[in-house]
Amino acid sequence: MKIIIYGKKGHAYTVAFKNFLKMAEIAFEYKDLASDKDAQNHSRQLYDGEIKYPTLIVDGEIHKTPTTDKFNKIMKDLKLRG
Numbered sequence: 869m870k871i872i873i874y875g876k877k878g879h880a881y882t883v884a885f886k887n888f889l890k891m892a893e894i895a896f897e898y899k900d901l902a903s904d905k906d907a908q909n910h911s912r913q914l915y916d917g918e919i920k921y922p923t924l925i926v927d928g929e930i931h932k933t934p935t936t937d938k939f940n941k942i943m944k945d946l947k948l949r950g
Contacts, residue, residue, distance in 0.1 A: 869946070871896040874907050874923040882922045885939055894948060 871889065873896060875882030889896045899907035901921055911919045914932060924931040924939065931942060943949035 870925075870927055872899060872925040873897070874899050874901055874911055874925075875921045876901050879921060881934070881936065881939075884936065885922060885924065885934075888939075888943070888949075892948060 924934050
């Protein structure tokens with residue numbers, strides 16, 4: 869399984885999602901939209917020219933700006949959270 873988070877340092881959802889994955893010892897890749905030009909360009913493609921975060925990509929499936937409830941559902945569906 870490959871998990872990628874596009875986010876921004878200090879952003880509440882970004883921090884919460886990263887912390888969950890770290891605590892659960894789930895490998896993920898983090899791309900900071902403040903400094904990663906490729907992630908910025910991809911975000912613009914996803915959001916009609918805008919940079920928005922967080923974006924969660926799980927095995928190529930893109931979840932745009934998920935809320936905590938949506939994130940929890942994704943983790944539950946992946947059997948990563950009870």
